[in-house]
Amino acid sequence: RKEVEQDPGPFNVPEGATVAFNCTYSNSASQSFFWYRQDCRKEPKLLMSVYSSGNEDGRFTAQLNRASQYISLLIRDSKLSDSATYLCVVNTRAGNTPLVFGKGTRLSVIA
Amino acid sequence: GAGVSQSPSNKVTEKGKDVELRCDPISGHTALYWYRQSLGQGLEFLIYFQGNSAPDKSGLPSDRFSAERTGGSVSTLTIQRTQQEDSAVYLCASSLDTGYQETQYFGPGTRLLVL
Numbered sequence: 001r002k003e004v005e006q007d008p009g010p011f012n013v014p015e016g017a018t019v020a021f022n023c024t025y026s027n028s029a030s031q032s033f034f035w036y037r038q039d040c041r042k043e044p045k046l047l048m049s050v051y052s053s054g055n056e057d058g059r060f061t062a063q064l065n066r067a068s069q070y071i072s073l074l075i076r077d078s079k080l081s082d083s084a085t086y087l088c089v090v091n092t093r094a095g096n097t098p099l100v101f102g103k104g105t106r107l108s109v110i111a
Numbered sequence: 112g113a114g115v116s117q118s119p120s121n122k123v124t125e126k127g128k129d130v131e132l133r134c135d136p137i138s139g140h141t142a143l144y145w146y147r148q149s150l151g152q153g154l155e156f157l158i159y160f161q162g163n164s165a166p167d168k169s170g171l172p173s174d175r176f177s178a179e180r181t182g183g184s185v186s187t188l189t190i191q192r193t194q195q196e197d198s199a200v201y202l203c204a205s206s207l208d209t210g211y212q213e214t215q216y217f218g219p220g221t222r223l224l225v226l
Contacts (some may be wrong), residue, residue: 004153034214042219043216043218043219043220044154044202044217046214046215046216049214087153087154098146098156098167098170099154099158099215101153102153103151103152
């Protein structure tokens with residue numbers, strides 16, 4: 001089983017739609033979790049960290065289910081500018097250590 | 112403030128030549144990471160520097176790859192005798208040394224093409 005798995009998509013959704021991405025991770029000892037966003041031919045940028053209690057940032061909501069070892073990202077009221085690849089990222093060791101990236105889920109928001 | 116910078120932004124080389132890729136982390140960041148991303152693939156960890164500790168080289172794919180970090184700041188990734196499969200985007204990231212959920216900030220990457 002791969003360390004971090006995501007549905008590659010693409011997800012093609014109309015503006016205003018709600019879309020959800022899931023991600024599973026294999027290491028039950030994983031410590032911290034993130035969603036990064038990567039635009040075409042650009043570097044990844046942190047979208048949001050994922051906390052055990054779940055967290056929300058505007059139109060974005062992240063959830064963590066440790067028992068089932070999955071992470072989700074919900075995007076409400078999709079905008080054209082949300083079109084990007086969303087990377088599920090897990091830190092399998094304590095503190096600042098190399099991150100393990102999923103291959104990403106591609107989202108296209110269509111007018 | 113200034114982010115992570117990398118140079119060159121693009122590099123085309125011939126098979127068998129050596130290349131050097133440079134990374135300038137954010138000032139004050141003690142942790143520095145190298146990753147690479149091949150076409151259609153996820154990011155692959157290569158090497159990690161943390162302060163004055165010995166680097167974590169567990170991700171280097173072969174002994175043709177090496178990296179150093181001078182003075183706790185600038186890092187250079189060297190690929191010797193390049194092969195076509197080394198073609199990828201090489202990304203550098205840095206972070207503060209403050210524990211959990213610490214954000215890694217990425218540079219724009221160096222696109223390497225080995226002909």
